Amino acid sequence: MKRDVFERIEKKLEPQDELVDRLLEKAGELAAQNALKSGNEGKGEISMENNKTGAEIKRGNGLAVSLAAALAVIVGATAIFGIKASVPSDDENSAAHSSVRQNSAEQDIVRETSKPDTAAGEPPETQTAKPETSAPEASAEETDSSSELPATWTAGPETPPPEESAEDDGRADYFYDYERQEYPVWQPQPFADGTIPAIAEESPVSEYRNFEFNGKSYSFACGSYNEVYNQVLDGIGTEENIPNESYIGELIGNAEIPSEFGEIRENEPIEVYSLKYIDSDYLVAVRFLDFNDNQRYFLFADLSFSRESLQQLFYSMNFEKCCFNGNAIMRRKEEYAGIEDYCFIGDDSELAQMILALDGELADAPSGEMVWQIFLDTPLFGSSLSFKLYPDGYVSVKAFGAELTYRCDQSAVEQIISCIDQNGQS
Amino acid sequence: MHTLDAAEFEKTVAKYKRTVYGIAFTRLNDRQDADDVFQEVFLLYFTKELHFENEESKRAWLIKTTIFKCRQFNCGDKNIDREKEIEQIAAFGLDPAEETAVYAAVKRLPPKYREAVYLHYFLGMPVIEAAEILDIKPNTLSMRLSRAKKLLKKELEGDSL
Numbered sequence: 001m002k003r004d005v006f007e008r009i010e011k012k013l014e015p016q017d018e019l020v021d022r023l024l025e026k027a028g029e030l031a032a033q034n035a036l037k038s039g040n041e042g043k044g045e046i047s048m049e050n051n052k053t054g055a056e057i058k059r060g061n062g063l064a065v066s067l068a069a070a071l072a073v074i075v076g077a078t079a080i081f082g083i084k085a086s087v088p089s090d091d092e093n094s095a096a097h098s099s100v101r102q103n104s105a106e107q108d109i110v111r112e113t114s115k116p117d118t119a120a121g122e123p124p125e126t127q128t129a130k131p132e133t134s135a136p137e138a139s140a141e142e143t144d145s146s147s148e149l150p151a152t153w154t155a156g157p158e159t160p161p162p163e164e165s166a167e168d169d170g171r172a173d174y175f176y177d178y179e180r181q182e183y184p185v186w187q188p189q190p191f192a193d194g195t196i197p198a199i200a201e202e203s204p205v206s207e208y209r210n211f212e213f214n215g216k217s218y219s220f221a222c223g224s225y226n227e228v229y230n231q232v233l234d235g236i237g238t239e240e241n242i243p244n245e246s247y248i249g250e251l252i253g254n255a256e257i258p259s260e261f262g263e264i265r266e267n268e269p270i271e272v273y274s275l276k277y278i279d280s281d282y283l284v285a286v287r288f289l290d291f292n293d294n295q296r297y298f299l300f301a302d303l304s305f306s307r308e309s310l311q312q313l314f315y316s317m318n319f320e321k322c323c324f325n326g327n328a329i330m331r332r333k334e335e336y337a338g339i340e341d342y343c344f345i346g347d348d349s350e351l352a353q354m355i356l357a358l359d360g361e362l363a364d365a366p367s368g369e370m371v372w373q374i375f376l377d378t379p380l381f382g383s384s385l386s387f388k389l390y391p392d393g394y395v396s397v398k399a400f401g402a403e404l405t406y407r408c409d410q411s412a413v414e415q416i417i418s419c420i421d422q423n424g425q426s
Numbered sequence: 427m428h429t430l431d432a433a434e435f436e437k438t439v440a441k442y443k444r445t446v447y448g449i450a451f452t453r454l455n456d457r458q459d460a461d462d463v464f465q466e467v468f469l470l471y472f473t474k475e476l477h478f479e480n481e482e483s484k485r486a487w488l489i490k491t492t493i494f495k496c497r498q499f500n501c502g503d504k505n506i507d508r509e510k511e512i513e514q515i516a517a518f519g520l521d522p523a524e525e526t527a528v529y530a531a532v533k534r535l536p537p538k539y540r541e542a543v544y545l546h547y548f549l550g551m552p553v554i555e556a557a558e559i560l561d562i563k564p565n566t567l568s569m570r571l572s573r574a575k576k577l578l579k580k581e582l583e584g585d586s587l
Contacts, residue, residue: 012520
């Protein structure tokens with residue numbers, strides 16, 4: 001097949017003449033309405049004060065017959081009956097809203113009810129569409145009802161990890177915000193059981209989150225801002241960061257941290273615990289006491305931790321155990337308008353096996369452009385791990401510490417990429 | 427107050443109606459939806475205060491607005507009724523043996539691939555320009571095009587692109 005096939009097809013994809021006529025007619029209606037509103041009829045120009053934009057159409061000498069005819073008809077009709085649906089109202093719905101095809105009233109009602117997005121309104125007057133931004137403007141009233149939800153939630157340590165499929169958690173519900181010309185920051189939707197995944201809040205300070213222990217420097221392992229967690233991170237100091245204390249291992253020792261963790265006692269010696277199944281050189285649990293003598297555990301990681309091979313890293317973090325209790329979340333960077341796009345795989349068992357089988361040597365940096373970034377929820381610790389996949393076979397892993405890159409078998413990485421391509425659902 | 431010449435509007439519609447409608451119908455899987463987007467885009471153009479430095483800017487705005495409208499219009503990308511799809515495609519007068527099969531295959535691509543293919547292959551837009559309209563890196567677009575070609579090849583069973 002050659003390119004000219006595409007070009008031939010393109011030449012045939014024309015709208016019907018009736019559609020174009022309706023469009024011009026509608027433009028005439030808008031112009032007429034504008035003229036009525038502004039009272040500038042007969043002055044050689046048609047002034048249009050739409051509900052928000054306030055535009056005007058100057059009547060040109062070469063005004064097309066169809067437009068003029070439509071205009072005359074509409075003006076006449078307006079004078080007699082008053083303009084109804086075709087007239088831009090003062091509400092959020094604009095002229096474009098009323099442009100929906102002129103089918104039966106029932107059809108239009110159904111469409112407008114089922115597809116609020118089609119009600120493309122106009123932006124406030126303060127926003128002027130420019131070619132540079134190029135985004136259409138519309139009311140964003142209908143966008144992302146999830147924004148009303150709290151960004152964080154509180155839950156006890158007993159809260160089980162969500163079992164629902166990832167598609168149900170609302171992350172796919174993106175609606176373009178025409179007023180801001182951006183997609184809204186994703187807000188978590190409640191799971192079917194009523195619990196809501198939390199979003200980590202970036203701390204304004206970080207100094208107090210480090211401590212030295214056994215010659216290593218541990219840092220609070222909270223993840224990055226806006227990462228999705230299954231355990232509360234808001235109001236640190238009042239909630240545990242380790243949902244299940246059964247994973248706390250042996251007491252390793254004591255350390256000093258000038259605590260600023262909310263209700264945690266300041267300058268109280270802390271106890272450092274290992275985590276069951278996980279290398280304590282990498283990750284430890286730190287126990288604080290609050291003013292009510294309650295224990296509060298937080299997760300700290302050695303940021304300089306690394307392993308020579310990916311399999312060793314997996315072993316150190318007990319990767320299988322801490323990851324695949326939940327659903328894998330694929331997120332590809334650099335999507336529409338620079339907005340990250342989420343992709344889900346309902347059954348990630350095949351993906352899990354492929355990732356678990358990955359191995360490779362530690363490398364300095366990846367090459368090429370990242371194809372997929374996989375986030376694997378770790379309900380155990382209320383966080384997620386990131387895997388960046390590169391077509392050359394590089395895999396960058398960011399767990400709780402620094403990001404580590406491994407040079408893996410290229411075909412194995414390609415297989416994972418292919419699996420996501422085939423099974424992922426945006 | 428913005429002034430838009432009516433004749434200029436008709437001229438613009440005549441010039442870009444195929445571009446806007448082609449994108450809309452390719453991106454959406456329904457002719458009536460495409461009709462709606464077509465009207466919305468041009469009426470936005472008609473009623474907005476837009477200043478274009480040149481014709482290319484205007485074209486880019488119309489294309490980009492169409493894509494955004496389509497995304498907004500059909501976030502979930504409704505299921506395709508194959509029979510209806512072929513019926514709708516045939517209405518354009520495509521050659522049933524080749525063009526219909528190719529276009530049907532394009533329309534079965536994931537939306538983001540569809541957009542990329544349409545801008546690059548159908549409209550003949552250079553990768554850099556198409557990437558700019560889609561707000562992605564040229565490399566990303568190249569990758570999408572590459573994947574789209576693979577999928578099309580698979581769909582068309584060995585037909586070489």
